[in-house]
Amino acid sequence: MSRSRGDAVIGGGSPPASPGCLPGLCSNIWLWRCTTGILAVVIVVILCIHLAVNSSSGKGSSGSPPPEPCPADWLYHQRKCYYLSETEKDWDFSRSFCSSHNSSLTVIENEQELNFIMKITKQDPWIGLHKTGEEFHWVNGTPLDRNLLAVKGSGECAYIESDGVSSSGCSLTRGWVCKKTS
Structure with missing residues (x-):
């Protein structure tokens, strides 16, 4: 077949x-x-x-x-945001500016933060330290830890210098540093 x-x-x-x-x-x-x-x-x-x-x-x-950890024009460091002003105003204006941006003038919490602030700042900006009576207190009400830093000068409001923290009259104009949690 x-x-x-x-x-x-x-x-x-x-x-x-x-x-x-x-x-x-x-x-x-x-x-x-x-x-x-x-x-x-x-x-x-x-x-x-x-x-x-x-x-x-x-x-x-x-x-x-x-989302970005910090607003535009703010620096991020160790879960915090820092604002460095480019203008100069007195200490009270600086504190109000920071408050209006949901932050405060910088409260320095440790030596690493102090070193960071000293590295990034110029022109001796205001920080959140001022005299209440005879003692310095941070804007959040915490008294100054003298083991962390010493304040030079006899003024009422503190600012950062290249070699530490100094104080002067609060009505002088300076830049400032705001800080807030990111």
């Missing part, structure tokens, strides 16, 4: 090879198609997981950028 190309194989065996196929390769074409389909599904799942992780951590390109 002779068969033509379109005849079905009865009783088992392999279907006839397609023209241009290597023997055995085309008979397993369904295996190649299934493998390719499975790989495509795996790649799509991996991409979806990658995009979900990146967008939830704020790194995705479609999300908005994370």
Whole structure:
């Protein structure tokens, strides 16, 4: 019995090879198609997981950028924001300015902060230290820790100098440094 190309194989065996196929390769074409389909599904799942992780951590390109820790023109240092004025005013104006920006004249909390303020400032700016009676207090009401710093001069309001903290009359005009939590 002779068969033509379109005849079905009865009783088992392999279907006839397609023209241009290597023997055995085309008979397993369904295996190649299934493998390719499975790989495509795996790649799509991996991409979806990658995009979900990146967008939830704020790194995705479609999300908005994370907010800046400090307002424009403020410096960020150790979870605090600092504003260095470019104009000069008296101590009371400086304190009011900082307050109107939800901050205060800088209260120096430790030696690292003192060193940072001394590095970034110029022109001897006001800080949040003033005399109450005979003692210096910070604008938040905390008394000055004399182990942290000593104030030179006999004035009522304090400012930063290149070599430490000094005091002068509060009506003199200087720049100032505001501070707030980021």
